[in-house]
Amino acid sequence: GENVEQHPSTLSVQEGDSAVIKCTYSDSASNYFPWYKQELGKRPQLIIDIRSNVGEKKDQRIAVTLNKTAKHFSLHITETQPEDSAVYFCAASRSGGGADGLTFGKGTHLIIQP
Amino acid sequence: NAGVTQTPKFRILKIGQSMTLQCTQDMNHNYMYWYRQDPGMGLKLIYYSVGAGITDKGEVPNGYNVSRSTTEDFPLRLELAAPSQTSVYFCASSLNSNQPQHFGDGTRLSIL
DSSP states (O other): OOOEEEEOSEEEEETTSOEEEEEEESOTTOOEEEEEEEOTTSOOEEEEEEETTOSEEEETTEEEEEETTTTEEEEEEOSOOGGGOEEEEEEEBSSTTOTTOOEEOOOEEEEEEO | OOOEEEEOSEEEEOTTOOEEEEEEESSOOSEEEEEEEOTTSOEEEEEEEEETTEEEEOSOOTTEEEOOSSSSBOOEEESSOOGGGOEEEEEEEESSTTSOOEEOOOEEEEEO
């Protein structure tokens, strides 16, 4: 089955700086890659997703890049703010929207230092 | 429009007890999922359903059962609770295979 590795497990950045979280996946048939943000004690919330026919997608301060050849994808957050502090999860799926479920990475705890 | 609703929010069980975690969605979504999240870990898929009457196993189905008699409801059953099932359980749904999954608030389950 699919295996998703996520790095780093903890990332501390100064407010206003950029943050990058990286994930690799094992199943070359995976074609859907969402990113979720989870605040302490809350539900995971989708922040951005990308499909395998696209190399990059951007939404305001958040962007995701995908390298299908290398089987890795990354989340980029620019101009970080205190409210960006949370745990971020990457995921992968063979089906377009994760119809047969998502395989998640173990998460990155992002800490924004004031 | 409540989205995905899970009940209860918290529960403590004794070893060997059984219980049903409820999940309902009011968005007319065809696809529904159950995940568990252990401390410091990502979510792992337990079971999923692509429509009423259809269910399939995910990565960690042992010790659980599900049913999908209606589009709205997707209950998760624990028959003989074990300490290893202590976790936070999340239900999710999506409209179809090309739409993202949206999660409920979770059920925190402790088995002692």
